[in-house]
Amino acid sequence: MTVDDRFVRDFREGQEEPLGVRSEIITGAVSDWTTDFSHTEPEWAADPYPIQDDLRARCPIARTERFGGGWLPTRYEDVAAIAYDTEHFSSRAIVMSNYRPPREIAPVGAVPPISSDPPFHHDARKLLLPAFTKKEVAKREEATRAFCHSLIDGFEGAEIVDAARDYAQHIPMRVISDMLGFPPEDGPKFREFVEHALEGVNLPPEQRVANMAELFDYLLEQIRDHVASPRDDLTTHLIDAELYGRKLEPSHVAGTMALLLIAGIDTTWSAIGASLWHLAKTPADRERLVAEPGLLPTAMEEFLRAYAPVTMARLVKEDMHWRGVDMKADDWVLLSFPAANRDPAQFDRADEVIIDREINRHAAFGLGIHRCVGSHLARMELRVALEVWLERVPVFGLADPSAVTWAPGQVRGPRTLPLRIG
């Protein structure tokens, strides 16, 4: 057996700085949402739904010159069409920012498989699917439930708790660090990595590069530790995995780990937080779920529809006229599953939260080949987190509605959520 020396050297050394395109950073209040939209401004973070509803009614494919130029479709049918159309829209960048990676990084991208295009995408995705099936993630349910109970045990004596900071965020952090085989006490680092990757899109480029370097330094450290002492977790699985008859490129191993860490945390944190926020401000729904726990799986899907945390992005491949607008090569498309999920052409009473909605073909986990690989894990975590909360804290409400804050950018959920539980 040959020694695995892929990670002895830092795989980033000697790599040319990718020659992508940087655009001017434009921030500040939006002048007109139809021509100047931005998902990073406070108005959007606080409540994007009226903005999306207004755009859908009068300018269903909005435009911005920020981020070097991009589009925002808000109709379900347009979002779905783009998600399915990998011929005209590339996933080589999926976070809309002021940097476009060069075309040569396709079809792999920096964080496969979410950043990958066909045909490579399918092969990279197959490496992950078996670890994320419903049956496989069910094995983690018991430990997740015990962990949720331990978080609530920590509320002992408190009248007010921050459900985002003290509960929601810790659950996916613990689950994904267990799956990757990272030290559980590194949680605070993960929060920093998440904020850097997803909320720092308008930071100066040098800062963004330094932030990402910190994440990959951490991942390389974990990879080396796993090479030295392999164990039964996703990191060792990726180190050992083969594609086309050979081990993965070091950048592929680290990129996929970055994806699992980042995408596994704030998405589910957001979904748990938004669900608790809804129940805190809607006593009738809270009381009904406490009385009818069997309704939770249905209610949970409605929370995922109405408060879908995740928006993706695509890059237009070539100049084209698309459904009434002139898209240019390398224009961004902000792929808003939250906006699609509130399209009245797709959902009855789209703007209402109906916890017993029986037909709910929502797109919270995306559509098409990039369906969230962790959707079964996220659903397990969300269900268990809500079950345990409702069992232990059946009576709660917003302590101070004006103190609730929401993450800006492409993953939206409560980051401060003070709830009165006493």
Next chain:
Amino acid sequence: MKVQIDPARCQGHGRCYDLSPDLFTEDDEGYGQVAGDGVVPPGGERGARVAASNCPEKAIVLAEEA
């Protein structure tokens, strides 16, 4: 009534086997599979319709038998 899954559309969301585990199951990669021969037993029509109407990819085909 008979249920089928269009494998070209299914992306493994798993709504069918979540909602109607008597009629659907998952394969080793999480894609939906029809349990058995797909013939819906008497009384199972509602489960079949619920699964079909919640599939985000519209991958479930319901065939009404004569």
